[in-house]
Structure formats: C-alpha cells, structure tokens
Amino acid sequence: MNPDPALTRHATPDPRDGRPRADSPGALFWWLHVGGWSGVFLVNYFSALANGKPAEYWTVLFAVAATGFLGTLGLRRLLRACAQLPPARVALVMILPVLLTAAAMALAYKLVTDLAWCRACLPFTRFGYFSYLISQLYVVVGWVSLYLVMTTWRKLRMQTEAALAATAMAHQAQLKMLRYQLNPHFLFNTLNAISTLVLDRDNATANRMVQGLSAFLRHSLDADPMQRVTLKQELDAIGLYLDIEKTRFAERLRVDARIEPACWSALLPSLLLQPLVENAIKYAIARRVEGGTIGLRAAREGGRLRLSVIDDGPGWAVLDDGGAPPDSAPRGNRVGLANTRDRLRVLYGEQQSFELRNRPEGGFEVTMTLPFETAGVPRE
Incomplete structure (x- = not known):
C-alpha cells in the first residue's frame, strides 16, 4: 500500500541484461x-x-x-x-x-x-x-x-x-577560469623577452629561455587545475618559472626561500604562488637597476598553513581600507592578486585569509592562510 517514490516513468535498466534493477x-x-x-x-x-x-x-x-x-x-x-x-x-x-x-x-x-x-x-x-x-x-x-x-x-x-x-559545476568552472587566466600574462612577457634576445642575436640565451618555457608550460598543462598539489610540487613549478626569469635578470634577481620542513607535504591549489611571484618580479625587480630579492615563506600555525611572498621593492604608496590594491594600481597587478584571492575564497570560503601590506623595512608582502591538509583531500 506504499506509494511510488519514482518521478520517472520507467525503471532503471540493469546494464548487464537490460531488465529493471531491483533497487530502481x-x-x-x-x-x-x-x-x-x-x-x-x-x-x-x-x-x-x-x-x-x-x-x-x-x-x-x-x-x-x-x-x-x-x-x-x-x-x-x-x-x-x-x-x-x-x-x-x-x-x-x-x-x-x-x-x-x-x-x-x-x-x-x-x-x-x-x-x-x-x-x-x-x-x-x-x-x-x-x-x-x-x-x-x-x-x-x-x-x-x-x-x-x-x-x-x-x-x-x-x-x-x-x-x-550545479553549484559544484559553477565553482569548478570559476576555478578553472581563474587558474587559466593567470598563464597568458607570464607567457606574453616571456615571448617578448625571447623576441628581444633573438633580435639582439643572443641565440644561446634565447634557446635556454625557450627550453625553460617549454618545461614550465609542460608542467603547467599536465597539472590538473582541479587538483591540489603539495607545497614541494608547487615550489618545483615556481623553480621552473624563476629559472626563466633568472635568464632575463641574471644577478638582479635573488630568491630567498624559507620553508618549514613540516610544510613540504602540505596541499594547496596548483600554481597558486606563480602570479604573486610574477607580480613581485614585475613591480619590484624589473623596475630597479639593482634588482631585488623575492622571499618565499611557509610555516605551519596549528591547523593552518601560512604562505607569504615578499619583496624588497618600493611597495605601494596606498592600499584601500580592505588591504586591497587601489583602483589606480596597474591592472595586471590587480588581476593577478584578485584571481588568487578569488580562488582561495571559492575553494576555502571563510577558512582562508588573503592579506596585502607594505613592510616596515621596505617592500611588499602578500600573506595567505588556509587549512593545513596533507592527504585525503577532495579535488577543487
């Protein structure tokens, strides 16, 4: 005497013999x-x-x-x-x-x-x-x-x-869009540098940059944008990127990485740090004759992972009340930071934070905190 819980008109067939399954x-x-x-x-x-x-x-x-x-x-x-x-x-x-x-x-x-x-x-x-x-x-x-x-x-x-x-699909589409929106900025800059080297007949350096770009793009395209990676894998990818930039800047670009041992296996969205490093190079290194230093920091604070990208450049004269880039900031800078912030917000919600500040000793710092996770984490 019980009702039909189905909303469809036909039972679901068993894929083995085409007959309706007992649980349909x-x-x-x-x-x-x-x-x-x-x-x-x-x-x-x-x-x-x-x-x-x-x-x-x-x-x-x-x-x-x-x-x-x-x-x-x-x-x-x-x-x-x-x-x-x-x-x-x-x-x-x-x-x-x-x-x-x-x-x-x-x-x-x-x-x-x-x-x-x-x-x-x-x-x-x-x-x-x-x-x-x-x-x-x-x-x-x-x-x-x-x-x-x-x-x-x-x-x-x-x-x-x-x-x-539908919500999950929308989040996935948004995350993919934010992730893939980051790559063209770096690609255009690198191709312009290679073009300049070719025009200057510096073929050896141009060849090294092409090989480095090929390795970085292969790593980037092979990585699933919906999959988290360990911090070690992320820093390996950053290393490929920095190898390309060191070809351009030589001794003008210095890197100071300080990673706590417990953080190497921590999980985070793939290529999360690359746009932040790219911003630091563009606005703190490229514009100064003497170049500068980019610092990468990772520390565990209880159940949270704290990541920082810092530079010793001029910083920003003004940040708005929310600690975000002002509308007068260069658009490329705003896009890279906004995309990173939005990726974290979509993936972690209120469990993340994204902060920008000028350092008292000079330079600029971007700090992110997210849940410290090492295994068994679902895809973005």
Whole structure:
C-alpha cells in the first residue's frame, strides 16, 4: 500500500541484461505496493480471527485487498498526471477518485458476502456496510497521503542534488577560469623577452629561455587545475618559472626561500604562488637597476598553513581600507592578486585569509592562510 517514490516513468535498466534493477524507483514501487497491500490483508485477517471471525473470512478480505490493489494503481496514474498541479488542485481532483476506490472496496465486500461465501461474515445492519466504507476510505486516503509524501520528498531530494551539482559545476568552472587566466600574462612577457634576445642575436640565451618555457608550460598543462598539489610540487613549478626569469635578470634577481620542513607535504591549489611571484618580479625587480630579492615563506600555525611572498621593492604608496590594491594600481597587478584571492575564497570560503601590506623595512608582502591538509583531500 506504499506509494511510488519514482518521478520517472520507467525503471532503471540493469546494464548487464537490460531488465529493471531491483533497487530502481519503478521496481521499488512494486515491492512496496505488493508488500503494503499484502500487509493490509494479513493484518486485517489476523485481527478478524482474533475477534471470532471464521477462517473462511480470508475470501472477503482478499477480495477487498485485491480491489484496493487495483484501484490504487489507477489513483497512481492520476496522481502522476497531476504532478505539475498545485497541491490544492491535486486535492480537489483526487476527492472523487478516492471516494470511488473506497466504494469499490466496500462493494467487493458486499458482493462476496452476498454470494454466501461467508454467511457468518454478514453485517448485522446496513450501518455495518456504511462503517466498512468509511474504514476503507481511511485506508485509501492513507495510501494517497503516503504516496504524495514520498514523491514530494523524492522530488525535493532530486532538486537539492541538482542544485548542489550545479553549484559544484559553477565553482569548478570559476576555478578553472581563474587558474587559466593567470598563464597568458607570464607567457606574453616571456615571448617578448625571447623576441628581444633573438633580435639582439643572443641565440644561446634565447634557446635556454625557450627550453625553460617549454618545461614550465609542460608542467603547467599536465597539472590538473582541479587538483591540489603539495607545497614541494608547487615550489618545483615556481623553480621552473624563476629559472626563466633568472635568464632575463641574471644577478638582479635573488630568491630567498624559507620553508618549514613540516610544510613540504602540505596541499594547496596548483600554481597558486606563480602570479604573486610574477607580480613581485614585475613591480619590484624589473623596475630597479639593482634588482631585488623575492622571499618565499611557509610555516605551519596549528591547523593552518601560512604562505607569504615578499619583496624588497618600493611597495605601494596606498592600499584601500580592505588591504586591497587601489583602483589606480596597474591592472595586471590587480588581476593577478584578485584571481588568487578569488580562488582561495571559492575553494576555502571563510577558512582562508588573503592579506596585502607594505613592510616596515621596505617592500611588499602578500600573506595567505588556509587549512593545513596533507592527504585525503577532495579535488577543487
């Protein structure tokens, strides 16, 4: 007597033989429907025996249960046809069919008793038939109510799953866009440098830069943008990038990396640090004749990983109240920092922080904190 939890019209086929699986929605309805009405029959029969009815009373109850079994199949078809109507309209549409189904069950009771299959089962008064009709009406209303509850629950669950899937897909698309938006800036700068070297006939240096660029791009394109990497893998990628830039700047570019040993296996989004290092080179190294130093820091603070990219350049004269680049800052700088901040926000929500500041001793610092994770972490 249980309702169909399915919203589809067909059972899911078993991929092995094409038949409906036992756990598919359509198959589940039939298990529940047959089991429910069988339960109604058995409960009523044992209750009747306990109240002194003869053993042959099963014929009456079987006829009533069979009528209810078939009648509620018709109600099921009608409910599925009305699935898109408002609840109030559904209730109005179902009043007459429910009454007719209950009446058919009461009629089956009367016909079986009138055929003298069970003389001892006859009611003593006509009111007995009416009371039996009312009792069957309760059964049918219960079936319809349970059907609506289960189908509504299943519909809400499917809508929730669809909303979660859509949100996850949107986050993945956003993360991929933010990740791949970073690469062209570096690529254009490197290609311009190679072009300059070729024009200057410095073929050996140009060749080294092409080889370095090839290694970095291979590493970048082979890495899954939705997969976290260890800090060691991230710094290896940064090393490929810095090898290219050292070809351009030679002794003008210096790197100072201070990584706590416990942080090497920490997980973080791939190529998270590259745009920050690129910004430091562009605004703190390239514009100064003497060049400068880029510092990479990683430390564990309890359950959090703290990452910093620092330089000893001129810094920024002004930061807005939120510690973000002002609108007057160069657009490339704002894009790289904004993309990094947005990647962290989409991936970690309130569990991350992204801070910018001018260092008291000179230079600029970008600091990020995120959960310290080393294994068993889902993809971005």
